[in-house]
Amino acid sequence: MIYNLIIYLYASAVRLAALFNKKASLMVAGHTEAFNKLKKEIDSPAKYIWFHAASLGEFEQGRPLIEEIRKQYPDYKILQTFFSPSGYEVRKNYKGADIVCYLPFDTPGNAHRFIALAKPCMAFFVKYEFWKNYLVELNRKSIPVYSVSSIFRDNQIFFRWYGASYRNVLKQFTHLFVQNEYSVSLLEKISVRNTTVVGDTRFDRVLEICRQAKELPIVEQFKGNAVTLVAGSSWAPDEDIFIPYFNAHPKMKLIIAPHVIDESHIKEIIGKLDRTVVRYTQATPETVAQADCLIIDCFGLLSSIYRYGEIAYIGGGFGVSIHNTLEAAVYGMPVIFGPNNKKFQEAQDLLACKGGFEILGAQDFNQLMDRFLTDNSFLDKAGKKAGNYVRDNSGALEKIMHEISF
Numbered sequence: 001m002i003y004n005l006i007i008y009l010y011a012s013a014v015r016l017a018a019l020f021n022k023k024a025s026l027m028v029a030g031h032t033e034a035f036n037k038l039k040k041e042i043d044s045p046a047k048y049i050w051f052h053a054a055s056l057g058e059f060e061q062g063r064p065l066i067e068e069i070r071k072q073y074p075d076y077k078i079l080q081t082f083f084s085p086s087g088y089e090v091r092k093n094y095k096g097a098d099i100v101c102y103l104p105f106d107t108p109g110n111a112h113r114f115i116a117l118a119k120p121c122m123a124f125f126v127k128y129e130f131w132k133n134y135l136v137e138l139n140r141k142s143i144p145v146y147s148v149s150s151i152f153r154d155n156q157i158f159f160r161w162y163g164a165s166y167r168n169v170l171k172q173f174t175h176l177f178v179q180n181e182y183s184v185s186l187l188e189k190i191s192v193r194n195t196t197v198v199g200d201t202r203f204d205r206v207l208e209i210c211r212q213a214k215e216l217p218i219v220e221q222f223k224g225n226a227v228t229l230v231a232g233s234s235w236a237p238d239e240d241i242f243i244p245y246f247n248a249h250p251k252m253k254l255i256i257a258p259h260v261i262d263e264s265h266i267k268e269i270i271g272k273l274d275r276t277v278v279r280y281t282q283a284t285p286e287t288v289a290q291a292d293c294l295i296i297d298c299f300g301l302l303s304s305i306y307r308y309g310e311i312a313y314i315g316g317g318f319g320v321s322i323h324n325t326l327e328a329a330v331y332g333m334p335v336i337f338g339p340n341n342k343k344f345q346e347a348q349d350l351l352a353c354k355g356g357f358e359i360l361g362a363q364d365f366n367q368l369m370d371r372f373l374t375d376n377s378f379l380d381k382a383g384k385k386a387g388n389y390v391r392d393n394s395g396a397l398e399k400i401m402h403e404i405s406f
Helices: 002-017 023-040 056-072 083-093 106-118 132-140 164-170 182-188 199-213 217-223 237-246 263-272 285-290 304-307 345-352 361-374 378-391 395-403
Strands: 048-052 077-081 099-102 122-126 145-148 175-178 196-197 228-232 253-258 278-279 293-295 312-316 334-339 356-358
Touching: 002 023, 002 132, 002 164, 002 395, 023 099, 023 106, 048 263, 056 077, 056 083, 056 122, 056 145, 056 395, 083 099, 083 145, 083 312, 106 132, 122 132, 132 145, 132 175, 132 285, 145 199, 145 263, 145 395, 164 196, 175 182, 175 395, 182 196, 196 312, 199 304, 199 378, 199 395, 217 285, 217 304, 228 237, 237 253, 237 263, 253 263, 253 304, 263 293, 278 285, 345 356, 345 378
Parallel strands: 048 077, 048 122, 077 099, 122 145, 145 175, 175 196, 228 253, 228 312, 253 293, 278 293, 312 334, 334 356
Antiparallel strands: none
């Protein structure tokens, strides 16, 4: 009862916010449209496998499984749902799924209606998706449902003294494919034993991205033979650290792929640079040959651009949290990031294996970069450790596919 009350209150708050907030407005409209979309697009005789991800990051964790199922079992159709506009708006035209839509709020009525329309033969909820009413409804209809790439911590509600009623949510899963042994031990304490440690599917995903990386002639011409730092998903506090160092070291080059790509931010970055800069969308072979800094002012290239660097700086560590370290590490390059990284297992592992480096400010960054630029052996070993970490932790996809009956 309390859970449903919270969901109803949250849904009401989002609808109210939709009157003046674009993201909330997109969510409300998408939730309403989801039922109509299912009515129009569901092919009744077909067998649908339902994947749900909160947002873009979780989608990328589920994506390797979608594409492997597509490859091995082409007769199944894929339904992909998102909770957040930041996932749906980017991947609404994803060709790996037959239907992409929002998942309406987790009320008993919505859960019953959605599953009655979709009629999935199995479902996969990625990482932190534990929607009680949807899980109960799937269980009631004897539809297998799996948790993929989930990771558990002792501060989650399931493991608190007041979380007894919510623990039953986890018992609705047919199986939980978790990232580490600690998650298994936590779940065992609350009598959830249908678990397998498989690791994180993102390792398989970034290896696949690496294999399919785009050739970018403009970036290659820009780099030449210079040692290049690639700063991915950077924010202003990050740029205030690495740009002054770049300005003072004329032998290195810099590629910046900011997290927010709007004109005001691009101009702000350019204003901090003392050296020649060119924007990717305006670059020509002639202008990049003369430039010291390349700003990536468009989406979709970062995972391919890392291949052109020797060192990666991952943004976000001086804000809410760091962005994707694995996209860079897969290319065998050391990754540098700020202090807000504690919630990311891969960041902790990269620090432990000496393929990742935490900085607390400009002084740390400057000292680390000085060593990278003057000690080739140190740079090479750190890069190899990062690349080996990714390769050594791949294989989650194969383990999951082996456990599931299609």
